[in-house]
Amino acid sequence: MTTAMTTLAATPSYDTALVLFSGGQDSTVCLAWALERFARVETVGFDYGQRHIVEMEVRPRLRARMAALKPEWGDRLGDDHRISLDALAAISDTALTRDTEIAFAETGLPNTFVPARNLIFITFAGALAYRRGARAIVAGMCETDYSGYPDCRDDTVKAMQVALSLGLDKRVTIHTPLMWIDKADTFALAREIGGQPFLDLVVEESHSCYLGDRTQRHAWGYGCGTCPACRLRAEGYMKFAAR
């Protein structure tokens, strides 16, 4: 955690949002989406022993460059929080947290699936949002991803919204602006929100590659080019660029 916490919860505000910000393409676009809509925007990132820890390293640079891109974004962008979830790595045995080949299991899910990861992220985000007075949580889950992670589905997120609102006894809204759009549309949304400079920033600075490769630069950004996350990002970018 980079921020000193007060012992009491801040006054709840519908103008304050907490963005689940991993440094990936989706969460970077979500951060821009939130900066256009809320008076104050804070970010949270989770360190759970992921192999692509480089994601966590690109976050401060992304935040700094976004704050510099538009004066109003700079004014609205608040604290960053980093939460260590070592326990999640300890109970997981997946290709995201272990050095194993990425593959698809008999269930049809890739072994990059970390069981309950997003349920845990949303729960911690809810606790943090409560303390920071944010009534809105913004997250980049989407149903159109190839992987079909069940904890990214709209019904799962809505169930978590109800659970948090009941459990905190405060109305919490979870916004998922990317839920029904694919990666090509996410690139298009980036340009719509922040123009070409923001699109360029997303391509250059956001990180998707599961293997954490930032040595190879493609038209769509850095990555190994072959892992599922790189392929998804590359295909999305090509589809977007061809329009």
Ligand code: ZN
């Ligand atoms: Zn990759």
